Structure formats: C-alpha cells, structure tokens
Amino acid sequence: MSLWEYANPVKFLRLSSKVLPWAWGLGVACLFIGLVWGFFFTPDDYRMGSTVKIIYLHVPSALMAINAWFMMLVASLIWLIRRHHVSALAAKAAAPVGVAMTLIALVTGAIWGQPMWGTWWVWDPRLTSFLILFLFYLGYLALWAGIGNPDTAADLTSILCIVGSVFAVLSRYAVNFWSQGLHQGASLSLDKEENVADVFYQPLLFSIAGFVLLFFALVLLGTRSEIQFRRARALSLRGNAQ
C-alpha cells in the first residue's frame, strides 16, 4: 500500500468521493468560525480600527495563492517524472483556484490599503510580486486552454510551470531592488517570537484552515470532473468509431 496507488484514476475517484464531503464540511465550518469570530468577536486594532478585520481574508488567500503554485509545481514534477495522469489534472485544477486566491489577495489588499496607506495601489515589492504571480498564472492557464491534445498540453504546461517557478522567484527578489515599500514584513511565522496578537491570531488560524480545506476540496472537485470529462470524451470517441 503506497501513496502511488491513488495515481490510478479509479482508486482516486473512489477515495476522493469519500474525502470530498468532509473537506467541504470542515472547510466551510472552519471558515465560518474564523470569519464570524474574527469579524464580530475580536476588538478593533488600536491603530487600524476595524479595517484590521480584512486580515481574515487577505492573509489566508495570499498564503494559498503561493502554495497553490507550489502544489502545481510538485504535481507537474510528478507528472513529468512518473507520468501519473491524476497529477497533471490536479495541477490543471489548482490553477484557476490559485488565480482566484491571488485576485482575492490583491483586491482585499487594495481595499485595506485605501484607508491605511491612503492609496489603492503602490508599486511596493510585495504587491508587485503578487501581480507578477497573477501574470504567471494567466500564462499557465492560457497555455492549457491553447493546446488541443491533453497529453501534449500536460507536458508543456508542466515544463512552463517549472521554468515559470524559477522566473517567479527571480522576479520576487528582483522587485526588492526598488524600495522597501509600505507593506509590513511577515507577521505570521513559526520561528518568530513576535506574531500578530493572540486575539487576532486564533480566529486567523481557523480562517487559514478553512481556506486550505476549501482549496483542497476545490482541487479534488476539479480533478474529479477532469477525469470524468476525459472518460466521457474517450467513450464518445469510441462510440463514433463504431
């Protein structure tokens, strides 16, 4: 019994149909707890007022935007090395979710930035690198959409994902050349003493967990429908041949 057994689409479908309701349920529950707790039962920040509550959408979505790309990278590598179709389809399913997360992070950031910094947008390194990440997602999605043959598309997008990752990291550090910017540094990390204050931290953890589970559920759903779409197409092709 190894993890690779689930590279078999039938086994994957069977397992994922069992896991999916749990992921949905837990995800929605966590998000509900995190958001309600965060929005209604935490005090206002003494400097930022109630705008601080955007953090419950902004931070988790930004986190997932980067991790979705990372997951696509791992899935692409697995596809290129071991040729498991489920992996390629999971990468394909993760891209639209990742793009949505990037957009949420950018938009909530703009809404937060307007009252705090007095501007919707600045060319700050962090903001810029997120916009660049968005462009990379667009290119990846466009390549998937542009190629007809699914295996060729999977191969090409995987290589683009790997090359793109290198250039995305390069861009991330290249934009640091301009200035330090307005955006604060990382306020959540495991190895630092100083984090966000506990009142904000605990609901934030729930909301992050909710985003992770929702991402997981959406990717599973996307992968499942891709598999079933391919099956339907194979069946209709076979029907035409007869």
Added chain:
Amino acid sequence: MNALLVRDLKLAIRAGGGFGLALAFFLIVIVLVPLGVGPEMDILSKIAPGVLWLGALLACLLSLDRIFALDYEDGTLDLLVTSPLPLEAVIITKALAHWITTSLPLVVVAPLLAVLLGLPANGYLWLAISLLLGSPALSLIGTFGAALTLGLKRGGLLLSVLVLPLYIPTLIFGAEVAQRGIDGAAVQTPLLLLAGISFGTAAVLPFASSAVLRINLR
C-alpha cells in the same frame, strides 16, 4: 552548427521582413512615447532608460515566432531534430541567430534613439552595456516561448502572454543598470545579476526548450 547559423542569418537577411522589421518597430515605439507622454524633455529623459528597454523588449518579442515557425512549416525542423547535431545545440544556434539578427541591431540603434528621448550623456554607455548583457537572455527566453507555442494557430498572442512574465527579471535589472548609470550610482550589483540571468538562461533554458520542442514534434 556553423552551417546552421550561417543559413539562419542568410535567411533572415535575404528573405525579407524580419531583419528590418524589429528595428522599425523599435523606432515607432520610441517615437510614439513622446506623442503619448508629451514633449517635455525633463520627463522624457527621466523615463528614457525604462522606455528604451521596454521598446527593445517588445521589438524582440515581435520577431520570436519566426524562430521556428518557418522551419516547422516546411519540415526543416524535423530534419534538424533527426540530424546528428544535438537538439540543444540547434536551439542555442537558433537563439544566437535571433540575437544577431534582432537583438544586436537593437542594441546598436538604442543609443541613437536615446537622443530622441534626451537621455543624459552619461547614460549612453550604461544603456548600451545593459542591453548588450541583457539581450541574450531575451533571445533565449524567447526561443523557449517560441518552442512552447510551436504549431498553435493563435500562437502569437499566447506567445506574448507566456514570454512577457518571463522577461520581468531581465527588464528590472537591465533598466536598473541604465538608471543607476545615469544617476552615477554603483552599477555593479544589478550588472552582475543581469549577466547572471543571461549566462544562467544560456546554460539551462536550451534543455527546457529542446524538451518542449520534442514534445511538440511528437
């Protein structure tokens, strides 16, 4: 490799279009900027290095689909893939031919066009150096993009959507070198990083491009 390089260069110069077209495009972009921004020289000279880099980048982008398209259509590419020359070498040669026919003329012309934008006098040298160092990366990354979109009907637009994000680091460091050269600041760090990108892409990207080309010709 030499024979292929000579052949590509001859084709680019004789078969019309490609060679001068990128230069003309570059000229037009640079002329359009003052028309859009306004003719104040102090604003123009301020944005000159960035605009020149952007123009060179777009002109380079314009000619990318020619790298493989013609050879793909008439079957030459299949012969090249099956030839004893490794595909990586073919790609390096193609990128080199593109660099000589497109990027190098842009580098030569850029200081001339800089006059139109009123680039400060101490900027010419650094602009030329930054373009010279950065343009190989533009050609190599472009070759990768051209290989990716080979044989697609709507390849042109897709090519730019794919390639432009990959150009970001080169653009940032290149424009930074030119800008710092004008300001009289230390250029060493961005210059080294720019050279690093060019040499790094020369070392690694041909492998990715040839993998992509093999997939596309399967």
